[in-house]
Amino acid sequence: MSLRRIGTVLLWCYVVTVFAFIMAPIATSFIVSFNFDRFPTLPLGAFSLRWYQDIAQDPMLPPAFRNTIIVGFTVSVIATTLGFAAAYTDYRYRFAGKQVYLALALLPPTIPVVILGLAMLIFLTKIGLFGTLKAIIISHIVVCLPFAMALIRLRLSQMDQSLEAAAWNLGATEWRAMRDVILPFTLPAILAALFITMAVSFDEYAIAWFVSGFQETLPVRILAMFQGQVSPRINAIGSIVFTITMTLVILAQAILLLRRPARAPD
Amino acid sequence: MPEQFLTLRQLEKRFGEATAVDRIDLTVDKGEFVAIMGPSGCGKTTTLRMIAGLETPTSGEVRLRGRLINEVKPWLRDTPMVWQSLALFPFMSVLKNVEFGLKMRGVSAAERRRRAMQWLERMDIAALANRDVSRLSGGQRQRVALARALVTEPEILLLDEPLSALDAHLVVRMQAELIRLHRELGITFFYVTHSQSEAFAMASRVVIMNQGRIEQTGPARQVYRTPATRFVAEFVGTNNILRGSVVSVESGCARVSTPLGLLTAVALNVHPGEAVDYVVGADTVSLAGAGASAENSVRCIMVSEQFFGSVVTVYAEAEGIELRMQKRQHELSAAALEPGRPLELCWSAQSAFLLRTKS
Numbered sequence: 001m002s003l004r005r006i007g008t009v010l011l012w013c014y015v016v017t018v019f020a021f022i023m024a025p026i027a028t029s030f031i032v033s034f035n036f037d038r039f040p041t042l043p044l045g046a047f048s049l050r051w052y053q054d055i056a057q058d059p060m061l062p063p064a065f066r067n068t069i070i071v072g073f074t075v076s077v078i079a080t081t082l083g084f085a086a087a088y089t090d091y092r093y094r095f096a097g098k099q100v101y102l103a104l105a106l107l108p109p110t111i112p113v114v115i116l117g118l119a120m121l122i123f124l125t126k127i128g129l130f131g132t133l134k135a136i137i138i139s140h141i142v143v144c145l146p147f148a149m150a151l152i153r154l155r156l157s158q159m160d161q162s163l164e165a166a167a168w169n170l171g172a173t174e175w176r177a178m179r180d181v182i183l184p185f186t187l188p189a190i191l192a193a194l195f196i197t198m199a200v201s202f203d204e205y206a207i208a209w210f211v212s213g214f215q216e217t218l219p220v221r222i223l224a225m226f227q228g229q230v231s232p233r234i235n236a237i238g239s240i241v242f243t244i245t246m247t248l249v250i251l252a253q254a255i256l257l258l259r260r261p262a263r264a265p266d
Numbered sequence: 267m268p269e270q271f272l273t274l275r276q277l278e279k280r281f282g283e284a285t286a287v288d289r290i291d292l293t294v295d296k297g298e299f300v301a302i303m304g305p306s307g308c309g310k311t312t313t314l315r316m317i318a319g320l321e322t323p324t325s326g327e328v329r330l331r332g333r334l335i336n337e338v339k340p341w342l343r344d345t346p347m348v349w350q351s352l353a354l355f356p357f358m359s360v361l362k363n364v365e366f367g368l369k370m371r372g373v374s375a376a377e378r379r380r381r382a383m384q385w386l387e388r389m390d391i392a393a394l395a396n397r398d399v400s401r402l403s404g405g406q407r408q409r410v411a412l413a414r415a416l417v418t419e420p421e422i423l424l425l426d427e428p429l430s431a432l433d434a435h436l437v438v439r440m441q442a443e444l445i446r447l448h449r450e451l452g453i454t455f456f457y458v459t460h461s462q463s464e465a466f467a468m469a470s471r472v473v474i475m476n477q478g479r480i481e482q483t484g485p486a487r488q489v490y491r492t493p494a495t496r497f498v499a500e501f502v503g504t505n506n507i508l509r510g511s512v513v514s515v516e517s518g519c520a521r522v523s524t525p526l527g528l529l530t531a532v533a534l535n536v537h538p539g540e541a542v543d544y545v546v547g548a549d550t551v552s553l554a555g556a557g558a559s560a561e562n563s564v565r566c567i568m569v570s571e572q573f574f575g576s577v578v579t580v581y582a583e584a585e586g587i588e589l590r591m592q593k594r595q596h597e598l599s600a601a602a603l604e605p606g607r608p609l610e611l612c613w614s615a616q617s618a619f620l621l622r623t624k625s
Binding site: 161165166167169173177180184185 | 318341347349351355357366367370
């Protein structure tokens with residue numbers, strides 16, 4: 001075996017190990033969620049959907065789930081719209097203080113969530129929105145917008161500088177050029193941004209915990225459940241949330257990859 | 267007298283402190299093929315963009331058919347452009363790209379399809395109508411860009427170095443195609459390029475720009491043969507330029523004192539004592555010998571030679587000054603040219619001319 005081959009094998013082992021470490025807890029949670037026993041032990045008990053039935057009957061979960069869905073949809077649409085506007089502004093215009101504008105626009109994910117959450121709590125209480133879905137939506141938009149902007153900005157940076165001017169040159173007004181050229185070109189990034197921002201909002205726990213009051217979102221509810229008791233229901237909820245989030249992220253990835261123009265075979 | 271179709275008057279464009287276009291005047295007739303040529307940063311593309319409405323002039327006028335269009339939005343002008351990058355819409359088929367201009371003008375779907383197909387046939391790419399533009403060769407993309415710009419039947423076509431991305435053999439083919447299109451359509455072509463060969467091969471008139479100003483305008487032959495300024499003499503063709511001063515003027519012939527001795531040239535509006543640039547085209551220089559004019563001759567040392575197609579440029583040196591001679595290869599094959607050997611270059615007074623040195 002050549003040195004090169006050994007290297008390849010070692011590299012593969014390393015990759016597999018890393019993924020195993022990342023995926024093992026999630027996989028365990030998945031498996032245990034279908035286990036009948038109250039306390040998971042090996043060998044596993046009988047296959048059962050009782051924990052899923054349990055959560056379906058929990059009166060606190062449906063409203064939390066509904067809140068999460070409402071927040072997720074609203075946030076993804078608004079954050080993506082604003083993200084597009086911010087990215088387009090950066091693409092199209094030059095102005096004094098543009099670097100500051102960009103830094104501010106991309107700042108939120110770098111702020112510790114506890115600080116952001118606390119700040120949001122104080123601010124939203126002051127303007128009388130504490131404990132409403134609006135409060136969660138506003139906070140999540142702040143967190144999600146940079147993701148949307150970054151994705152769309154990346155796509156715009158791949159666009160031929162002359163493309164928009166070419167549309168004007170052929171008789172398209174600024175709105176028409178936006179509709180017929182800029183939007184179709186950035187569409188994959190816009191769709192990806194919708195899914196990613198929805199996934200981020202769906203997962204976000206800390207800030208929602210600060211500002212939601214009694215309007216709990218699903219992650220907030222899950223943690224509340226977890227604090228009182230360790231129940232295998234957590235595994236069932238975790239599996240559902242994980243599946244939804246991963247679906248959103250994978251969809252976003254797939255859109256970005258599939259919409260990449262095919263190269264000519266010749 | 268042809269209609270004054272496009273007029274630029276004292277047109278100026280500044281970007282902050284930098285002046286891109288410095289109060290230029292230019293009139294273009296209907297149906298002319300004008301090439302604006304100059305080094306990068308000379309303002310040629312900015313001029314083009316002001317005609318298309320993509321830049322607003324700082325001062326001066328752009329008039330199209332007499333109408334002042336300085337402030338007219340680009341989408342309200344009918345000044346389609348072929349871009350250096352071509353700027354084809356990557357998410358549209360060939361047909362959709364060509365239809366775009368018609369769609370923006372509210373032409374019905376059936377009608378725009380018919381007209382777009384007509385142009386695709388004309389450009390010989392009808393078979394590619396439904397192809398994705400990313401799956402086209404360079405030459406095909408070029409044709410799509412032309413069809414897209416011309417489908418609205420404009421009176422002027424702006425071209426911004428459209429051939430710069432093509433392979434050399436395709437450039438020649440596209441040049442022939444452009445000349446044919448221009449002849450058939452009879453519209454104005456406004457062509458920006460940094461390439462002499464493109465400009466001289468196609469344009470009926472050449473405009474040389476430098477540092478935002480127009481140095482010279484005229485038919486290709488005139489610009490090539492009688493550069494008006496030292497810049498043009500250096501930029502166009504291959505010229506030998508020597509600094510000198512006029513010693514005497516007799517019957518249309520000037521004797522000029524240069525670092526290479528007394529040389530003669532055609533005298534136009536120069537007076538004894540004036541500082542001038544003495545210009546002689548490399549292709550009018552010959553080796554001394556039978557049949558060669560001996561009005562001006564300079565002994566020098568051969569340095570090197572460079573081949574470009576059938577043309578060879580011989581570099582020689584005299585008194586530390588480089589002289590260049592350009593000949594077709596077969597004209598020189600008999601001569602024994604070897605680096606390091608002395609040779610005598612000569613030219614007639616008729617082929618040399620003088621440019622007043624700007625003070």
